[in-house]
Structure formats: structure tokens, C-alpha cells
Amino acid sequence: MRAVCWMGAEDVRVRSVPEPVLQDPRDAIVRVTLTAICGSDLHLYDGCIPTMTRGDILGHEFMGEVVEVGSEIDNLRPGDRVVVPFPIACGHCQFCATERWSLCDNSNPNAAIAEEAWGHAPAGLFGYSHMLGGYDGGQAEYVRVPFADVGPLKVDGELADEQVLFLSDILPTGWQAALNCDIESGHVVAVWGCGPVGLFAIESALLMGAHRVVAIDRVPERLALAREAGALTIDYSERNVFDELREFTGGRGPDGCIDAVGMEAHGFGLLGGYDRVKQATMGQTDRPTALREAIQACGKGGTVSIPGVYGGVVDKLNLGAAFGKGLTLRMGQTHVHRYLPELLDHVRAGRFDATSLISHRVGLEDAPECYRMFRDKQDGCTKVVMKP
Amino acid sequence: MTLPPPQSHPPLPARPSTRRNVGRSERVGSFAGGSLLTWWALRSRADLPARLGLAALGAGLLQRAVSGYSPVNRLLDRDTAHARPNAMEIRTAKTVFRPREEIYTAWRHFERFPEVMHHLERVTVEGTSSHWVARVPGGLGTVRWDAEIVEEEFGKLLSWCSLPGSTIDNCGTVRFEEAPGGRGTEVHVSIVYRLPAGDVGRLAQRLFGGSFRRLVHEDVRRLQQAIELGRMASRPTETLEAKS
Ligand SMILES: NC(=O)c1ccc[n+]([C@@H]2O[C@H](COP(=O)([O-])OP(=O)(O)OC[C@H]3O[C@@H](n4cnc5c(N)ncnc54)[C@H](O)[C@@H]3O)[C@@H](O)[C@H]2O)c1
Ligand SMILES: [Zn+2]
Ligand SMILES: [Zn+2]
Numbered sequence: 001m002r003a004v005c006w007m008g009a010e011d012v013r014v015r016s017v018p019e020p021v022l023q024d025p026r027d028a029i030v031r032v033t034l035t036a037i038c039g040s041d042l043h044l045y046d047g048c049i050p051t052m053t054r055g056d057i058l059g060h061e062f063m064g065e066v067v068e069v070g071s072e073i074d075n076l077r078p079g080d081r082v083v084v085p086f087p088i089a090c091g092h093c094q095f096c097a098t099e100r101w102s103l104c105d106n107s108n109p110n111a112a113i114a115e116e117a118w119g120h121a122p123a124g125l126f127g128y129s130h131m132l133g134g135y136d137g138g139q140a141e142y143v144r145v146p147f148a149d150v151g152p153l154k155v156d157g158e159l160a161d162e163q164v165l166f167l168s169d170i171l172p173t174g175w176q177a178a179l180n181c182d183i184e185s186g187h188v189v190a191v192w193g194c195g196p197v198g199l200f201a202i203e204s205a206l207l208m209g210a211h212r213v214v215a216i217d218r219v220p221e222r223l224a225l226a227r228e229a230g231a232l233t234i235d236y237s238e239r240n241v242f243d244e245l246r247e248f249t250g251g252r253g254p255d256g257c258i259d260a261v262g263m264e265a266h267g268f269g270l271l272g273g274y275d276r277v278k279q280a281t282m283g284q285t286d287r288p289t290a291l292r293e294a295i296q297a298c299g300k301g302g303t304v305s306i307p308g309v310y311g312g313v314v315d316k317l318n319l320g321a322a323f324g325k326g327l328t329l330r331m332g333q334t335h336v337h338r339y340l341p342e343l344l345d346h347v348r349a350g351r352f353d354a355t356s357l358i359s360h361r362v363g364l365e366d367a368p369e370c371y372r373m374f375r376d377k378q379d380g381c382t383k384v385v386m387k388p
Numbered sequence: 389m390t391l392p393p394p395q396s397h398p399p400l401p402a403r404p405s406t407r408r409n410v411g412r413s414e415r416v417g418s419f420a421g422g423s424l425l426t427w428w429a430l431r432s433r434a435d436l437p438a439r440l441g442l443a444a445l446g447a448g449l450l451q452r453a454v455s456g457y458s459p460v461n462r463l464l465d466r467d468t469a470h471a472r473p474n475a476m477e478i479r480t481a482k483t484v485f486r487p488r489e490e491i492y493t494a495w496r497h498f499e500r501f502p503e504v505m506h507h508l509e510r511v512t513v514e515g516t517s518s519h520w521v522a523r524v525p526g527g528l529g530t531v532r533w534d535a536e537i538v539e540e541e542f543g544k545l546l547s548w549c550s551l552p553g554s555t556i557d558n559c560g561t562v563r564f565e566e567a568p569g570g571r572g573t574e575v576h577v578s579i580v581y582r583l584p585a586g587d588v589g590r591l592a593q594r595l596f597g598g599s600f601r602r603l604v605h606e607d608v609r610r611l612q613q614a615i616e617l618g619r620m621a622s623r624p625t626e627t628l629e630a631k632s
Contacts, residue, residue: 092616094485094571105485106613112606 009047062138176199252300262308
């Protein structure tokens with residue numbers, strides 16, 4: 001089958017690889033009907049996530065049709081149409097039992113590597129490095145889905161692929177980012193980054209009753225999408241974000257600040273320990289820019305919610321500001337499974353505009369070009385979906 | 389309040405399980421071989437479990453090499469080294485989301501450890517005694533030892549010691565405690581390995597303590613996963629293996 005493979009930094013290729021087979025009674029094989037490139041994939045593309053190896057199949061946002069199930073799977077049958085959450089969760093550990101699916105104890109076979117870097121290991125993810133499981137991703141014709149009795153969400157034929165695909169990651173991620181702000185009426189929420197995650201965070205915050213949402217980016221078409229979603233926008237290349245936010249909130253600062261930018265192309269080593277990280281970040285003085293700004297701008301007693309991915313040590317983070325203002329910091333990979341039923345209802349009811357952020361509809365063979373385009377925010381590229 | 393001291397520090401193996409009779413220069417030579425193997429393990433590009441296995445093997449071989457017993461020497465009736473041995477203690481802990489009794493029972497079935505711990509080839513159990521055969525990666529053979537349960541309290545505690553004549557001389561204790569907040573059972577493992585006396589033993593500990601610790605930690609994790617996923621019963625947890 002054809003699959004999008006990571007061949008090194010800034011080098012993804014479509015290759016012929018063996019089709020996946022069932023390896024466990026709880027596996028399912030899914031024929032992918034639609035898959036997307038995520039901002040998180042760009043961190044892989046730029047080579048800043050270690051423990052990728054040449055030939056790894058990329059992709060953690062995908063949906064498709066079940067073609068084969070293991071002997072212990074009785075909730076799915078061949079022919080079922082499913083959306084698959086990007087974190088892999090076993091359903092039996094203390095974290096799964098408490099709905100903290102992205103922290104599953106049993107889905108990361110390479111937990112030891114993650115423990116070395118982070119002390120404890122989170123769940124395995126599809127197509128997202130060996131330290132996070134080494135699982136083949138879904139930017140392919142077929143994919144093996146482990147613990148298929150836990151993750152996949154069945155969707156009926158009423159909704160188009162494009163309407164439900166983003167339940168696999170970015171919609172729940174934007175939702176959790178907003179949820180983590182504990183929004184109350186009257187709250188102002190600021191969102192750094194108007195990529196897909198930021199856009200869904202804007203929509204979510206408004207649905208949760210935020211008084212106003214202010215969105216920050218510099219890419220015109222992304223800022224336009226943010227306005228369409230209902231936000232006021234600040235172009236950070238033109239305006240001072242801190243001043244604008246203070247002004248807008250009557251001096252209070254936003255109640256919730258969402259960093260939907262993350263490490264982006266910032267070379268924080270996950271594994272190499274502090275020295276390597278320091279080395280890798282040498283000469284990159286403004287890396288966690290959005291996070292620094294969010295902490296600085298956030299109003300007293302507010303919350304900084306961080307869906308943007310970070311991998312390692314960051315420099316010059318003003319913890320004193322967070323402490324002094326009594327901020328709450330919340331972050332992490334999304335517990336996708338937890339929000340699916342609720343979000344599916346929202347999608348059905350048309351409360352989310354899941355499709356207008358899609359700028360490119362292509363086949364797998366266009367992946368190399370689209371990775372570059374999406375990374376460089378060229379050609380109006382806001383989200384790429386691929387039909388294998 | 390300070391942390392309480394370890395509740396049941398396992399005893400050091402009562403006496404050296406093998407007679408030491410290898411001279412210093414021979415020991416150094418064996419040591420070099422063992423080191424090389426371990427170095428190789430650490431540098432190899434194989435996947436992590438294999439490397440850990442290899443490292444453990446290197447350490448095991450090394451320990452064996454420097455434990456100072458040689459049949460040749462015995463024939464020649466040579467004997468050296470009678471200093472106080474070094475001990476290396478390895479501790480690890482995991483919280484398993486299951487009741488104490490269930491985990492205890494799974495643990496007590498040593499004979500099933502090889503289903504999840506790939507460096508073990510075979511464990512046979514007879515009452516309170518057990519015989520262990522561990523694989524040396526790369527098809528380089530096996531190491532074996534006998535162990536005896538020295539203390540056992542259902543659902544709470546299990547202690548064992550290797551018997552005289554073992555290649556791998558160790559005593560261990562596992563305590564099972566209810567985790568606060570209904571989060572299952574805390575499994576506290578402590579294993580003490582006897583190392584050769586003197587500088588050689590201390591050096592071995594410095595060099596290989598880390599890989600032993602990781603191996604024990606991985607073993608406990610595998611057991612956790614097998615118990616939580618109910619996989620002990622049917623098959624090894626291949627799905628938890630890294631893709632090649
Ligand atoms: N927590 C999770 O589970 C999860 C899930 C999906 C994605 N993510 C992460 O969310 C982040 C965003 O993902 P995406 O798909 O929207 O990516 P994206 O690359 O499309 O969007 C990032 C946006 O941030 C903007 N940006 C860059 N620097 C900025 C700055 N200093 N201030 C304001 N905006 C800035 C860029 O112009 C871009 O529009 C990534 O780090 C991704 O890895 C996390
Ligand atoms: Zn993603
Ligand atoms: Zn789990």
C-alpha cells in the first residue's frame with residue numbers, strides 16, 4: 001500500500017509499504033478514507049521530535065472503514081465507518097478509568113524512553129515517534145488500530161468525512177483548550193495561533209460562553225478565519241500584543257490565555273537531556289514566544305491553557321509572572337475519547353464549522369508538497385486533507 | 389515529616405553462592421569481556437528491549453566472570469578473593485490498577501514471568517522453590533539460578549533469596565499496598581544483588597547498576613500491563629512491542 005513516510009527532517013515521501021496485519025485480538029484494521037496533516041506533524045517534519053526513524057509512517061488524524069477486526073473486538077464490524085482518536089488508550093488502567101486517555105499507562109511500548117525524558121510516560125500516539133509508541137500512522141491506505149474496542153467512534157453516513165474527520169484531534173484539542181480555561185460569563189479569552197487548533201479553540205470558547213475572544217496571528221487568511229469564527233484579531237507582526245490585550249480588557253488582562261502555537265519549529269530535544277536542548281536552542285532566542293507572551297498578558301488569577309506541543313526545556317519563561325499573578329497553567333495532549341459523544345452532537349447540530357478551514361484537498365501523493373506548504377503557511381494553506 | 393525508612397529491606401544473600409577461586413588478573417580479563425558485551429549492548433542499534441536484555445546479560449556475564457568461580461581453578465584447587473562482598477540494591481515501584489490479591493497471585497506465579505519478560509527463558513516452580521533460566525541475547529547461552537521463598541504473606545508480601553550455587557546471587561522483596569484514592573495497588577520491589585568484593589564489584593555496580601535498574605523497572609511494567617490488560621492468560625503482549 002502507499003503511505004506517507006518520514007525520511008528525515010523536511011523529507012517526507014510517499015512509499016510502498018506492506019499492509020498492516022492484525023497483531024493482537026484487540027486490533028482492527030481500518031481502510032483510511034480521509035486523513036489530515038496536523039500542526040503537530042510539522043514538529044516531526046522540522047525534525048524537532050527525536051526518536052523518529054527513517055521510514056516511519058506519519059499521520060494521527062484519520063478516519064475510515066473497518067476492514068478487519070481481532071477476535072476480541074465485538075463493538076466493531078467490517079464496514080463500520082469510524083473516526084479514530086489520535087492517542088491510543090487501553091481502557092483498563094487507572095488513567096483510562098478516570099477518562100485521562102492521553103495518559104494511558106499501557107499503550108506506549110517504549111515508555112522507558114519517555115520516562116527518561118519526562119519522568120513518566122504518556123500514552124502512545126499514532127505516527128508520532130518511537131518515544132510515543134512507534135505506531136504506524138494513518139496517512140496511508142490502511143492502518144492498524146490497537147485497542148480498537150476503546151478508541152474508534154462509529155459515525156453514521158449522514159455526516160460527510162470532512163465534517164467528522166477533525167474529531168480525531170484538532171476539534172477536541174481546541175475544545176479541551178477552552179475547557180481548561182474554566183470560562184465564566186464575562187470572561188475574555190485570548191488565543192495565540194489561528195491555525196486549526198486555535199480556530200477550534202475560538203469556536204469552543206464562544207460556545208462555552210466567553211464574552212469575547214481575541215485571536216493572535218500574523219497570517220492574513222488565518223486571521224480572517226478567526227474573525228469568521230467570531231473572534232477579534234490582533235496581527236502580532238503589526239501590533240504590540242500585550243498592550244492591545246490590556247487595552248481591550250480595561251487593564252485586567254484576559255481571563256483565559258490559550259497557547260495554540262507550541263514549540264513549532266523549535267528544536268527542543270526530548271531525549272538529549274538539558275545539554276543537548278541548550279545546544280539545540282542556541283541562537284534561537286525567541287522560541288516559546290507565544291507562551292511567554294500569554295503568561296505576561298494573562299490577567300491576575302487567570303488561566304494559561306497550553307494545547308500547543310512542547311517537548312523539552314524552555315528558556316526564559318517568566319515563572320515569577322505566573323506566580324505573582326496566581327495563574328493556573330494547564331496543558332497536555334488531548335483526552336480525545338472523553339469529548340467525542342458531546343462533540344459529535346455539536347457537529348450534528350452544526351455548532352462547529354468543521355470544513356471551512358480546509359484549504360487543500362489532495363491525494364497522498366501530494367503530501368511532500370503539502371507538508372512544506374503548510375509549514376511555510378504558503379498558498380493560503382490552512383489545513384490539508386488527503387484522500388488515500 | 390520524613391519519608392519512612394524502607395519497611396522490609398531484603399536481606400543480603402546469606403553467603404556467597406559460589407566459591408570464589410579466580411585470581412585477580414583472570415578476573416580483570418573476564419571483566420573486560422563482560423564490559424565489552426555490555427558496551428556493545430548499549431551501543432547497538434537493536435530495539436530497546438533487546439538492548440536492555442543484552443546489557444543485562446553483559447552485566448550478568450560480567451558478574452559471573454568476576455564472581456570468581458572457575459571450574460578450572462577448582463580442579464587446580466586455586467582460590468583467592470575472600471573479602472567482604474558488595475551489594476547492589478535496586479528498587480522500583482508501580483501502581484497497578486487492580487486489587488492486591490489479584491496482583492499478588494499473578495506475581496506468585498513466577499512460572500509465567502517468561503510470558504512477559506523476554507529475557508527469561510523458563511521458570512519452574514515447586515512449592516516455595518523455583519528454578520530460573522535467563523536467556524543471553526544473541527544466542528550466547530543461558531544463565532540459571534535457584535531461588536527459595538523466604539517469606540510470604542498472601543496479598544501483602546513476598547520475599548525470596550537465591551540458593552547457594554546460583555550464578556545470579558540475589559534476594560528480593562515485593563510489597564503490595566493499597567494505593568490511596570482507589571487507584572489500585574502499589575507494588576514496591578526491592579532486589580539486592582551480591583557483587584564481587586572489592587573494587588571490581590564496586591566498578592561493576594557503577595557501570596551496570598543503571599541497566600539492571602532499567603531491566604527490573606521494565607519487568608515490573610510488563611507485569612503491570614499484562615495484569616491490567618488481562619494478557620497473562622492468553623499470550624505475550626506482542627502488541628506492546630515496538631514495531632520493528
Ligand atoms: N495538545 C494536543 O493534543 C494537540 C493536538 C493537536 C495539535 N497540537 C499542537 O497545537 C499547535 C497548533 O497546531 P495547528 O495544527 O493549529 O498548527 P499550525 O502550524 O497550523 O498553527 C500555528 C499558528 O501559530 C501561528 N504563530 C506562530 N508564532 C506565533 C506567535 N508568536 N504568536 C501568535 N501566533 C503565532 C502561526 O502563524 C500559525 O498560524 C501545534 O503545536 C500542535 O502540535 C496539540
Ligand atoms: Zn494533531
Ligand atoms: Zn489505559
